[in-house]
Amino acid sequence: MIDKNKSYKDIVGFLNQKYPIYLSEKWDNNGLFIPPDREAVTNIVVTLSLTESVIEKAIAQKANFIISHHPLTLSGLKTIDSKTREGHLLLRLIKNGIGLYVAHTNFDCHVEGLNYYIGKAIGLSKMEPLEPINKDTHLKLEFYIPKENEKTVFQALYSLGAGAFNNYDSCSFASKGFGSFRGLENSSPIGKVGELTIVNEVKVEMIIPKNKAVEIVETLKRVHPYEEVAYYLHSIIFNEKKNGLGKVGVLRKAEKLSEFMKRVKAVLGCESIEMTYPLEDIMIKRVSICGGSGKHLLPLAIKRSDIYLTGDLSYHDFEKAAYYKFPLGNIGHFHSERLGLIGWSEMLSRQLAVAVCFLEEEGMYSTVI
Known part of the structure; x- marks a missing residue:
């Protein structure tokens, strides 16, 4: 059954979880490029590359969300210039309220990609x-938190992708213990300045995406009740057998x-x-x-x-x-990837309960006889 009120945020959440960014090559540019102007997604267009023709067909089909396999650009844009290919296409999407999401090498490397x-x-x-994946895509994060603040901190970190791996999320390990400290002059401890404070704490361990480490640590510091947060980051290397090129x-x-x-x-x-x-x-x-x-x-x-x-x-x-x-x-680049995207479009339609159409675009070149 088609869900006519499916939020683009739900679709982006599904894609981010199913095809995590850590599977991407370092040079790649994946994820949400532009959100649609309306939250409800009417139709989805899947395409190999974003072109003028794809946008025209999306408009004709009243689709307000495009999933492209190839990124419009592999690097960030500092300006949007309508005289360039990238700028012109982005402005057309914005003008027509169409969202753009890219799943490139993270989709290539997925076990069901x-x-x-x-x-x-x-x-x-x-x-x-x-070629199975064997790279340092994650870090192990350890920190200490008062037992009573555990849930609040967990929720904030989980929302950023901490504790997520493959088909699981919200993964962590917590061990009980006691933390002690004494706040000196000019400190703002949860206890009294100059007095030894002993707190019922838990030591938390979880994996985090390396490319989100800064954001996750900054969030930990913001939501943690302590003025000074004790945390440790450890390098880990995954040798995955099911994901890879x-x-x-x-x-x-x-x-x-x-x-x-x-x-x-x-x-x-x-x-x-x-x-x-x-x-x-x-x-x-x-x-x-x-x-x-x-x-x-x-x-x-x-x-x-x-x-x-x-x-x-x-x-x-x-x-x-x-x-x-x-x-x-x-x-061929075109014919091989086209074949994969046809099957992918059918799966997305079933999983998302949204009308998904794969656009049969022509290749970018032809054989001259």
């Missing part, structure tokens, strides 16, 4: 990341290379696919994929699979694959 939907479309199962999976049964590529071409809806040549018509069972640009994952694909499908490949990538007699297919 872009490559998951591509893999499903070409018949892969038992999928796992081609690309996918490697298996076909239900082995297929000849020629038959498999004909089927992939039909599923993608593209005119042609560049392949390593010449190759024998070998049997394909284990397949690696990476929608968009995945040339840097070629060495991993060679080790882990029978074939690799990705986009934005160069002559030298095919040169390397040919040396190892490894099947490499250039399925």
Whole structure:
């Protein structure tokens, strides 16, 4: 059932929790760019990139929220100039009250992200990341709080994403103890200046997103009852097995290379696919994929699979694959990601109970015959 009063804040909350920003590459720019002028979302448009045509179609469909896979810009804007592409498109969105949200590499890296939907479309199962995430995306925060203030502080920190990881939020550990201190001259303690104060406290431990550490610590200081807040930040590195770039999976049964590529071409809806040549018509069972640009994952694909499908490949990538007699297919940036976004749009419509439409945009270039 369609919810005609769904708040854009609920949609942003769902997307932020489902595809957390910490999964993004450091150079990327994800999240809410512009809120719509009305809180209730009428329709959602999902697109590969924000273009003039996408905005025109969104207006025609009376959609007031756009989810784009590609960011409009990878860096922040200091000014909005209508003479630039970015400025012109942003002003058109603002003028028409349309919100913009971007889910790029955080969606790419998610266990049920872009490559998951591509893999499903070409018949892969038992999928796992081609390159699992292994980076310092989080910190461990420790602090001490009077037992009576525990709930207030927790709520403030949880609202900023503290204690959230994958499919869980509000995660923390608290151990009981006693804190002691004596406020000296010019201090403002909760006890009396010059007297030893002993407080029933809890020691709290929780993980926080590294990119929100400053905001979370400042909030902790603001809501904490003590004048001086004792806290510690520890570096931690997650080696995740389920989130990461690309996918490697298996076909239900082995297929000849020629038959498999004909089927992939039909599923993608593209005119042609560049392949390593010449190759024998070998049997394909284990397949690696990476929608968009995945040339840097070629060495991993060679080790882990029978074939690799990705986009934005160069002559030298095919040169390397040919040396190892490894099947490499250039399925294109546009066609590969388009396939993933179709499946994603269907899921969003079910999960959000809002009308979601994927706009079938043309690629940015064509083959001249």
